[in-house]
Amino acid sequence: MTAPVRFAVVGTGWRTRFFLRLAAMAPDLLEPVAIVGRTPQRAREALEQARVAAAPFAAHLHDRLPAEGLDHALSLRPDFVIAAVPWETSPEVIRDVVAAGMPVLAETPPAPDREGLRALWSDVGASGLVQVAEQYTRMPGHAARIEVVRRGVIGAPHQVQVSSTHLYHAVSLMRTMLGSGDVAAVTGARVTARQATAPMVDPLTPDGWVGAGVPAPEPRTTTIATLDFGEGRLGLYDFVDNQWWNPYLHRRIVIRGSLGEIADDSVLRMTPDGPMGSRLEHRRTGVDLNLEGNALWHTSFDGEVVYRNAWHDARMSEDDLAVAQLLVDMGAWTRGEGPEPYPLAQGLWDHALSLAIGDSARTGEDVTVGAEPWA
DSSP states (O other): OOSOEEEEEEOOSHHHHHHHHHHHHOTTTEEEEEEEOSSHHHHHHHHHHHHTTOGGGHHHHHHHOOBOOHHHHHHTOOSEEEEOSOTTTHHHHHHHHHHTTOOEEEOSSSSSSHHHHHHHHHHHGGGSOEEEOOOGGGSHHHHHHHHHHHTTTTOSEEEEEEESSOHHHHHHHHHHHHTOOSGGGGTTOEEEEEEEEEEEOOOEETTEEOSSSSOOOEEEEEEEEEEEEETTEEEEEEEETTTTTOTTSOOEEEEEESSEEEETTEEEEEETTEEEEEEEEEEEESSTTOOSOSEEEEEEETTEEEEEOTTGGGTOOHHHHHHHHHHHHHHHHHTTSSOOSSBHHHHHHHHHHHHHHHHHHHHSSOEEOOOOTTO
16 A cells, blocks of 8 residues: 555544554554544543654644544545444444445444444445454454464364453454354354353453552453354353453463364364474564564464564554554555455444343343344
């Protein structure tokens, strides 16, 4: 892509500050043009708060991000608009942007409940203008595993176990790794979920560390669910409250196929020479005496690169890398230079299935996800 991706953001919360921070880290590739908030003051505050993490780019951002309404933001001709607002207001923002004929990247989930999902699809599904900001399949480790599966190393995948992130993000990983990108294949999925609460230490939150030393254990809930997609395809969901932040909890992922299994970075599979084990190897610089700077460059499998970091000079975290790549992919799609990054129907299925997990956990009954209009 020769020109930076130009985007406007509706919303002034932490997600907006996230996008601004990424633009500051990669100004040659990402160009924010406007923040749209309920008031100019809230938009300015979002910019000022982002400036802490984006100091080298702050003055540039301030000059280029007027706190104006949506009409003015659209007049600046962004490639797309990001709807980074609370669940309850996201559908209305999406409708407004689509009505203006502009592509929109909707934060997850695009609507809060089943009725909202159906109504949103009815109003904007046929427009072809809405994508969803689901980044997890673009995180380096997951992207490398997906590529190994795509190459047929473990045969046909039939089970994915995720203990890492919550609800629609975990569902997205399951569906993608099982090859259930065809949204019609999700109809009839049976969800069984249960919860248990037990004391656990939980020392780190989005606001920082909790006190000093070892904090007292507090009640934390674990949700375990199975998602039966039919034809032998099964997802296992295991999530603990605040698992994203708790440094004392492992993140685990297993992809089981007809010829082998991927467990985190370990790969076992059957070959003509018998059982064979390999590993995903991550080339990281800045370790020991390496002076190239702290960055992930690529991930390889059996001597071949299965993920390459196009952003290594920016020194981004892995979650940052995924979101930044999603923004670039969104820009390429709007310019006719690439495929849809994450179609609305996919995001609607992710949340419909995550709602079923919550319903089953609450009632103790199985929930079957029926046919939906976006299928």
